[in-house]
Amino acid sequence: MATAPAPTLLGSTTAGPMKWWGWGDPGHTPTVTEHALEFLQAELGDLGEPRPPVALEDVALPESALPAAARDALVRAVGSDGVRDDREARVSHGRGCSYFELVKVRWGKLDAAPDAVVYPETPEQVAAVIDACAEHDVAIVPFGGGTSVVGGVEPLRGEHSAVISLALERLASVVALDEQSRTATLQGGLRVATAETTLNASGYTIGHFPQSYEFVTVGGCVVTRSAGVQSTGYGRMDDLVVGLRCQTPIGELVVSPTIPHSAAGPELRQLVAGSEGTLGVLTEATIRVRPRPEVRRWEAFMFRDFQGGTEALRELVQSRTAPDVSRLSDEEETRLSLAQAGESTGKKVLEGYLRLRRYAGGCLGVFAWEGRSSDVAARRARAVRVIKRHGGIALGAAPAEAWAEARFVTPYLRDDLLTRGVLAETLETVTTWSRLHELHDAVANALRTSLSDQGTPPIVGCHVSHLYPSGASLYFTVLARQKRGEEIEQWTAAKKAAGDAISAHHGSITHHHAIGVDHRPWLEREDSPVGIAMIRAAKNELDPKGIMNPGKLLPG
């Protein structure tokens, strides 16, 4: 179909690379404090000697298997500077950010590496790359920010002769801004952080801040159904997306950005959202934006227990007064947060106050409102009434602002924890309010039992961070002493125990991390065999040779 004309052209930007062996900007690697390390040693046992990653030149890397004819075809598609097969390009596109991947890359033992990395600059070049790969039997792994924590960008070749990573970083323009309709049309490889900065300059915000915010791309967020810390207020990426363009092996799939919602058959955008590169390459998405907020107000509250806190959250969302950020840690995560805060005077005063109020061992709630000043004040007042009615006591802005400032640092810290011998991983699920506590306990117990049985009793904290009228997400953080030499087996067993518990208790295997490789074993139970058959049929139609991201999403 014809596409609407672009009202405004804002400009473009090019993203830089992530550290080859871990998270983020190579020049920025915060270390775990001595205080935190002492706490972890006391809780988890002796962590042994630090183990830094190997050097890039020590990573075991097979020769590129890309046939010369395929390479020539790719060069014809994107030019010679658009095809790289040097060590750095191949290694840095050889993994995402799952625990399994980060552990292995630090050892220099990638399971696989792309035979080349290809950098198209236009949707037409993306189509040409797909054609070349279809002709030469080469698998394609679309690569955005490389932040997948479920193996979504792992360079699996499946039954094909070779595999490329299709890097989207050169498709990184803001195509259009429709101020009247409040939508922005963005290319798939544009980093969300760059889009946000660009739109801020025009007075708008996307309001999408996943923990991977600094590196994640627009296309990656759409095809994985990303959620960010403000998604309770702004909506998840699959709520924000209005239109999209996806290059598939049989042609371009277009969902018009000029149709907010309709009754014209099954909703194609919700088929492409969540498709994880298995149908094609998302080259463009039109998403909803809002005016840049005048004010943002953070505030922390302590609840006596997780039960009371979740009842407050439930009433907030069901009465349509939920703050834009609504986040509640359980008792164990609250204890972990306070422990990590060090031994400052402020912390001691706080703990004394909480003991006095009999809230020691309570649950920390972090909330934020943003928008126009008067609107924020009114919404905050309504929400605080609900929070207090459920026993929340106000701790002021500082603990919430501290959390907000630290939220993008955590992925960097994980690298240092791995160096220090700590298993550090997260997983998430979602269910209805009536089943939330049962699921919470089942998953936490499964993780504790599995890791304790392996001789590495863990800390398992959890928070609720995304609210829906009918339920909420549960996000678990696991810390344990690594079993040296058995790091992969150790987490494989714990992850399986958690996944089985989620599945048995009717939660989703993933609230916002997607399926990738790691969650495939549980998808059929969640979607029913008929549902899987339907998705597979759609995939086979669009990708008859099976070259698009093989080994991801659908069960083997």
Next chain:
Amino acid sequence: MATAPAPTLLGSTTAGPMKWWGWGDPGHTPTVTEHALEFLQAELGDLGEPRPPVALEDVALPESALPAAARDALVRAVGSDGVRDDREARVSHGRGCSYFELVKVRWGKLDAAPDAVVYPETPEQVAAVIDACAEHDVAIVPFGGGTSVVGGVEPLRGEHSAVISLALERLASVVALDEQSRTATLQGGLRVATAETTLNASGYTIGHFPQSYEFVTVGGCVVTRSAGVQSTGYGRMDDLVVGLRCQTPIGELVVSPTIPHSAAGPELRQLVAGSEGTLGVLTEATIRVRPRPEVRRWEAFMFRDFQGGTEALRELVQSRTAPDVSRLSDEEETRLSLAQAGESTGKKVLEGYLRLRRYAGGCLGVFAWEGRSSDVAARRARAVRVIKRHGGIALGAAPAEAWAEARFVTPYLRDDLLTRGVLAETLETVTTWSRLHELHDAVANALRTSLSDQGTPPIVGCHVSHLYPSGASLYFTVLARQKRGEEIEQWTAAKKAAGDAISAHHGSITHHHAIGVDHRPWLEREDSPVGIAMIRAAKNELDPKGIMNPGKLLPG
């Protein structure tokens, strides 16, 4: 997958039949007033003699083509009282409520009739009926309320030997109510009105009030992506649905009601929503409910023109202050509403007042808020500030309440208009705010030009009734003198002109009436050929013999 246990069993209900030749309860047929008729004659020209519908026994009805073996298999599936092939059953399931269908049935000339009507009582019986039909090459048309205005229940047999209507009226139970999660699990054949009444008794509401409210079923609303007059506040049915069960020819497709939202691949519920019976039969849906409102407050405002009124609506929805009902008539629809109101003193006073304020020829806005009393007052105050800033002047509750009271009567009136020789039909679309007026003018002009060129200049009114942050719906009402003997050709030409204008101006071919038979010619342009290929592949997988509602939704 396993299904969650049902928290509460509320009971069941059985729906009664609709009038065989027209809308609604056979005992209730309001007539067009003499005043309204005079107005229409003055506007549209001489309407000629009334033409009432033929008698039931005069409807031309072919012999049932159902093979004896197929009939036996169906009787085995549902019992002998579950298979009807008498005249009344076949005729009353031989049509929905599109203009084409109503015109023809009144003449006694159905295009087709089902060879039998089958009434399963359980999801297992639905599966057995599907199996029997697959074995005996019989097409299935799922039949809920029979209110489709796009030919969605037309008994087309496609390439098959026979066709049955699968009547869902015996699958009409409230299965469960989860008060904590605020969801209700309802069987597919349950009328929305019955569900609403039952849930009201427990203190809840669905808040879904399409004009077809009295007859429409839960399953019908889900598979057609229905929207009601309060959908701006409550969400459309495809927003409300959380879980569902769909019997397909290859087995049951289950979307778990225990997962509010997830990142586990493409969203299956948005594939089944909008599938219009072409994938299978929706036997159960779990939908969100809210507490029954304490108060509901109606209020009307007059805007100087359509442009000013839509700017008010845009600001309301984009600032998250939209009333639950937000409805704005354009100048022509406002004129029509005032004309239909008769010559009361109240109306004269109103018109005098509007002339004085220079709002004669303005646009009527109808708004409503509902919920807790204090909440309604606060939300109304915020909205009224916006409305007044855009020039809206308050007319009080009466005009809005009058509209609300009349809204379910309109379909009855249409029957009398048809008797009186008036073409009365509606169509709807949706687009972004930046394109709304262009689309409005294009569609209205296409309808006026087509009907005027045929010698029957129409009245074409329009209203906005569903608001989204990025756009809004446009709902057109067309009244014209019927061209006697060419009624079908007359509307076919006008409908084609309107559909082509919608398509050329990037609107959706349907905002909430679905595709059925009538909108198929425009779907491929809207979804792109790749999108259609994907839906077709999913359908072929679930329905390999093509027996599920052939000739609907997908282009031929």
